[in-house]
Amino acid sequence: MLRDIRKNYQRDNLEEDKLSQEPLDLFQSWLNDAIQGKEEEPTAMTLSTISKGFPDSRIVLLKEVSASGFVFFTNYLSNKGKQLGEDNHVALNFFWPKLERQVRVKGIAEKLSEQLSTDYFNSRPRDSQIGAWSSPQSREITGRKELDQNFEYYTAQFEGKEIVKPATWGGYLVKAVEIEFWQGRPNRLHDRFRYTLNESIWEIKRLAP
Structure with missing residues (x-):
């Protein structure tokens, strides 16, 4: 029975002395x-x-994290890309079951510059670059064959050439x-601790589980 599936978490703890001022x-x-x-x-989120x-x-997949925030890449014409164009309030969730840890994030998504998106695209494996051209992400397709044919087409188109980043693909x-x-x-x-940004200062509160 589903109701009988239980795990008693006991690997670690999170106390105030383990916190940093910057989340x-x-x-x-x-x-x-x-x-x-x-x-x-x-890096899955x-x-x-x-x-x-x-x-x-x-x-x-998370591709970069810094003091500025969390970076991921996608097709701007995908469902999520269109949704972000309408409302850029987002939530992220990370779960690491081996460590018995979870991180929840609320934030504002902004497009990366074209140059930063291009730099990352150029670092990807060639097949992944071709894949970005081959998939009309989130749109209905006739079948798997359509994707395979697209991949073959763009492989031939870019044979012996540098693969340029599609204008509809980039980072947030x-x-x-x-x-x-x-x-x-x-x-x-x-143990739960919530960091809330108040102007430029992070306020930290412990939450009941």
């Missing part, structure tokens, strides 16, 4: 732990946008306004 410093430390701990997809009053969520920077860190603890009495 992105703590996030970077936790991300490093996830990478070193061989989490299956340490749930990105939630807003569509006609409903939240719309999917998994994307999510500037956080709230970040919550969750550490699993025994008996469902988890």
Whole structure:
């Protein structure tokens, strides 16, 4: 029975003396732990946008994190790209089950500059670059064959040439306004701390689980 599936979290704790004043410093430390701990997809994050009053969520990959925020890349004409053009308020969620940790982020998404998007595109494997040209992301297609034919077409088109970034593809920077860190603890009495940006200062509060 689903109701009988339980796990008693007891790997670690999160106390006030482990917090940093800057939440992105703590996030970077936790991300490093996830990478070193061989989490299956340490950079995977749930990105939630807003569509006609409903939240719309999917998994994307974090490609950069800094004091400025969280960076991911996509097709601007995809569902999420169109939604971000209408409302750029987003939520991110990271879950690292081996470490029994979760991070929740609320923020504002802004397009990266064309140059930064191009620089990242140029660093991708060639097949991934061709894939960006081949997929009309989120649009209905006739079948798998259409994707395979597109891939073959663009492979031939760019044979022996540099692959340029599609104008409809690029990155977003999510500037956080709230970040919550969750550490699993025994008996469902988890540790939760919420950072809220007040002007340029992060305010920190412990939350009940």
